[in-house]
Amino acid sequence: MLLPETCSIKVDGVGCNLPPAHVVSIQSRDGSGEYMVAVVCDDHKDGLEKRLQEMQKAGRVPEGRIHFQPVKLVVTDCVAGMEEDYVDIELKRGANSDRKLA
Template structure:
């Protein structure tokens, strides 16, 4: 899943520029819904705000979950010459490389 590059919280109308550290969702009887992403600096404030929104009926009732963001990096094939050579050498097969 592709996440926003920065925290979802705004303070006095100014967007937080810190990277997200947690995915925020609510588990209700109908399913689980992602609400936001939040940095470590704003997690406590968002927890309180979400509880208030649930009490006011502006957000589904259910368990509020904060799951840590885990970065996954892959060594993907991008189609450059080195990728084709590596595939041919490691797998022992001919590639569709343009000579």
């Protein structure tokens, strides 16, 4: 899943520039679904939880359990592709690849 690069919280109209640490969702009470509502950094996690609880009481967001799922970053520097990808690496970039010859 592609996430925003920064936290969803704005303080005094200024967006937080920290990267998200949690995906925030609300799990419906009847078990019919889970709805993603934001991504948030560690600094704003508690404040967002309190605000969502207030919004639930006011009926502005669905009732249910507020769920914070930690963001797990996955990065790779490998090349896995088709023949054209290896040709690009070998010819255009001048690098040798570990391509298996048929």
